[in-house]
Amino acid sequence: MKFIDRTKVTVKAGDGGNGKSAFRREKFVPKGGPSGGDGGKGADIVFVVDGNINTLLDFRYNRKFVGKNGGNGDIKNQFGRNAADLLIKVPAGTIIKDEDTDEVLADLTEEGETAVICRGGRGGRGNARFANSANRAPTFAELGEPGESKKLVLELKVLADVGLIGYPSVGKSSLIAAVSAARPDIAEYHFTTLAPILGVVSVGPEQSFVMADIPGLIEGAAEGVGLGHDFLRHIERTKILVHVIDASGIEGRDPVDDFYKINKELALYADKLTKSPQVIAANKIDLPEAAENLPRLEALAKKEGIPLFKISAATKAGVTDLIKHVYTMLINYTEQPKAEEKTKVYDAAKDNEDEIKISRDMTGDFVVSGKSLDKLVAMTNFANDEALRRFQYIWRLKQIDGKLKAKGIKEGDTVHIGAMEFEFRE
Template identity: 50%
Template sequence: MQFVDESSIHVEAGRGGNGVASFRREKFIPFGGPNGGDGGDGGSVILLADRNLNTLVDFRFTKNYKAQNGQAGMGQQKTGCAGEPLIIKVPVGTKVRDIDADEVMGDLTEHGQELLVAQGGRHGLGNIHFKSSRNRTPRQCTTGEDGDERNLMLELIVLADVGLLGMPNAGKSSLITAVSAARPKVANYPFTTLYPNLGVVSVSPETSFVMADIPGIIEGAAEGAGLGLQFLKHLSRTGLLLHVVDIAPMDETDPAEEIRIIQKELEKYSEILAGKERWLVLNKTDLLLPEETKEVCDRIVAEVNWQGPVYQISAVMRDGTTKLVNEIAYALEQNRMEMTEEVEPVRASVDADFDF
């Protein structure tokens, strides 16, 4: 399936039905009076988050969406049927932006969440509403209003707890393959990963987290080089970044310099993303002897003056991956507990304000 994470669409809500001018005409009832009914409201356009979808590819082929118009009113005070709302399913994690107004309308982050993006037009009124003591036979009625019409940009940002970051061929796909059921393409050449991959990492029957792998980042990504910049946004929702580094690159490049390049590209792209918690994962230890591995890893950490946690693993051999995922799960749980503790005092202070 083709992965598409951005698409623009045009949505149009239904027009409200017109009211009618009608009069009651029955035998032996000479003064029947007005009985024109109202029109029905136009259908609205609603986006619905669906966890069974994982791409916006369908919106590349269907660009225009229109809800049903409301039905006109009828005589005998009959109201026209309202137009059926148009429900458009989108993947969970879709951010919706109004292109013309240049504002974010909403962010669909939970399954079943709905977002009204175009309100249906209001119905017109029948002539029964214009009857008065001075106007017994009103002939005026109103027309239905047009529904909202918008040009929207849909942007899919995958939902993950942990994001993998690094140069091409650093072993990110090998790592997500080793610790989850995800099976991205793994090969011995750059840019094997062409779109984000998600994997659920099960630490125990009660504990799991979602890991995201994006294409590798190269120098100049912030200016449009390579594929990484296009998919860096998918790391914006993650709580933790794993910076995966190849400690024994085949082209004999300097791993420490590659770490500095990634850091610069993150800072150019987003200060928020650059400030996220990041762990250093030194990969491919199986390619060196144990004493060489320690020497190389110590040199890399010292040269970049790394202050955060450091892990040495071999994703292919699955050496060190168990310890890594266990400590990730623990850190994520600690973060959740801290967030809960921050919310509880706020709730307590609000309750205290109403303690009479």
């Protein structure tokens, strides 16, 4: 199965159902009052973690998600049906970002965890809700509130206990193939592995851990060289890093330099990665060229205080000792304090609903915007005189005329609010 770890999707929550304008029509009730019911709520867009999914592959073919609308209100004060939330399943480790603002809306890491990303619109109120002592027979009802919509970027950071890091072609894929059932492509050219490979490593009865083969890093990866950022983000959530080094140096690189260059890239990308426990796996010791470099690597490990294991992923020499040591490190692992607070659920209520902004577009027209005002426009039936008068009343309450005059509006200038356009008149 192809591993997809970044994709873009568009989501649209359901619109609220329209309120109903109706009056009682019964044989013995000659002057029945208003009886129009409210519309139902539109579907929320909810992302939920599913443990049976480990890639974003499904989103490669389905990039648009639209929630169902709420039912319309009906006569006899019958309310419209609320639409069921649209659940979108994602793997653990998924980060959801707003494409326009790059804001992190949710960071989902646990089975069953949910995040409401777009709120469905509330149902419009029926005319029965507007009856009062001054107007006992209102003829208007609200339209349903439009559901929220967003363009999202989904990013997956693999959740593995152990991450294999190192330059391309040092033997990471061979190592994970030797210790687990994972079968990555293995070939004698750089970047054979272009996406993380996950494998379950069994140490003994009911003793196992998840290992990730992180594609090869290169110098400049922290600045995005090659596929640097795509690779590095997967390392962030691993508990222990196994630094695989080609002890033979047959690629023409110096093994000791490799160690420092890769760690420099980790530090440049995220300083917390330098605090992750590391183990050096000096690979390819079956090759004669390795004998010359092993003493230098041992001196490096002693200097840095990092355990070193001499292995050959091809012959499996030393691999068992490496795996047992890593498992012991995991048992004794202490979680690092979180440097940043994760956003778990997007809260639409944090927006200032009453804030009103007035700007001018490229043609010089005035544009009035604000969350509460946009909702009012969308939910007003301008073909109904009573609804129009109610809109004008709220317009005056919000003192929008004064705000427009302060911006220099003149008689006859064009004003836009949502989808509506009109000429300004005193």
